[in-house]
Amino acid sequence: MTNEFPQALTIAGSDSGGGAGMQADLKTIQMRHVFATMVVVAVTAQNTLGVQDALALPTEIIDAQFASLADDFKIRAAKTGMIAKGGAKLLADEAITTVKEELSPLATLVTPNLPEAEALTGLKAERPADMVKIGQALQKLGPKNVLVKGGHLGGDQAASDFVLMEDGTSFWMTSPRIDTVRTHGTGDTISACITAELAKGVGLEQAIRTAKGYVEATIRDTIQVGHGPLNHWAL
Numbered sequence: 001m002t003n004e005f006p007q008a009l010t011i012a013g014s015d016s017g018g019g020a021g022m023q024a025d026l027k028t029i030q031m032r033h034v035f036a037t038m039v040v041v042a043v044t045a046q047n048t049l050g051v052q053d054a055l056a057l058p059t060e061i062i063d064a065q066f067a068s069l070a071d072d073f074k075i076r077a078a079k080t081g082m083i084a085k086g087g088a089k090l091l092a093d094e095a096i097t098t099v100k101e102e103l104s105p106l107a108t109l110v111t112p113n114l115p116e117a118e119a120l121t122g123l124k125a126e127r128p129a130d131m132v133k134i135g136q137a138l139q140k141l142g143p144k145n146v147l148v149k150g151g152h153l154g155g156d157q158a159a160s161d162f163v164l165m166e167d168g169t170s171f172w173m174t175s176p177r178i179d180t181v182r183t184h185g186t187g188d189t190i191s192a193c194i195t196a197e198l199a200k201g202v203g204l205e206q207a208i209r210t211a212k213g214y215v216e217a218t219i220r221d222t223i224q225v226g227h228g229p230l231n232h233w234a235l
């Protein structure tokens with residue numbers, strides 16, 4: 001139905017600190033004027049310093065959430081993901097195989113950071129050119145489009161991400177590197193923004209470019225809360 005208000009879904013873990021995971025997704029989707037629905041798969045005890053504890057929810061209650069949503073909503077775009085930056089791995093090792101073999105081939109877009117991309121491809125990223133090879137290797141796993149996020153590539157003045165599209169075309173998105181440790185939730189925020197834009201019917205390339213601009217603003221426009229969440233009000 002074309003006159004339905006745009007609705008999106010995030011399948012995510014809860015972050016008690018409110019800055020990453022499901023909460024970052026909800027804040028971002030709301031800011032893009034899209035109705036957010038969510039399937040909670042895990043609960044984490046977390047703040048902007050790190051993850052202190054995590055509990056995966058039983059499959060039955062996860063299935064029940066999907067069933068409830070299917071009975072009521074017209075979801076146009078959905079996202080998932082729960083591997084944190086900085087070595088705090090929120091996904092069991094066996095689950096990485098499932099992501100690689102079963103989930104990735106279903107995705108319109110995958111948006112790994114470099115540690116995630118390395119875990120999925122076995123390739124190391126030391127310079128920007130490596131991100132091109134990693135993008136190509138990821139696309140062979142089956143997702144249509146790939147966004148390789150370069151935030152973890154140190155020693156440069158820029159934060160550059162590489163995008164490889166379904167038709168084989170590619171482009172870089174580069175923004176000035178903001179000198180801060182306050183980047184908790186950036187991965188969730190960029191992918192939630194892309195999801196929200198897709199739910200509105202925006203084309204994929206434009207959705208990705210809008211999301212890069214939004215995440216940059218959320219890092220730049222700091223708020224004094226804890227040790228540093230993003231500012232999801234930034235525009």
Ligand SMILES: Nc1ncnc2c1ncn2[C@@H]1O[C@H](COP(=O)(O)OP(=O)(O)O)[C@@H](O)[C@H]1O
Nearest residue numbers: 085113149150151152159160176177178186187
């Ligand atoms: N210090 C920074 N300044 C500006 N942009 C950044 C910075 N760190 C990360 N980004 C951007 O934020 C997004 C997420 O980055 P990244 O750190 O690679 O992924 P993740 O948050 O999943 O670990 C990317 O678009 C990246 O370019």
Ligand SMILES: Cc1ncc(COP(=O)(O)O)c(N)n1
Nearest residue numbers: 013020021085185186187188
């Ligand atoms: C529940 C949950 N999900 C995902 C992340 C990833 O965080 P980031 O976007 O900073 O990599 C997180 N820290 N917690």
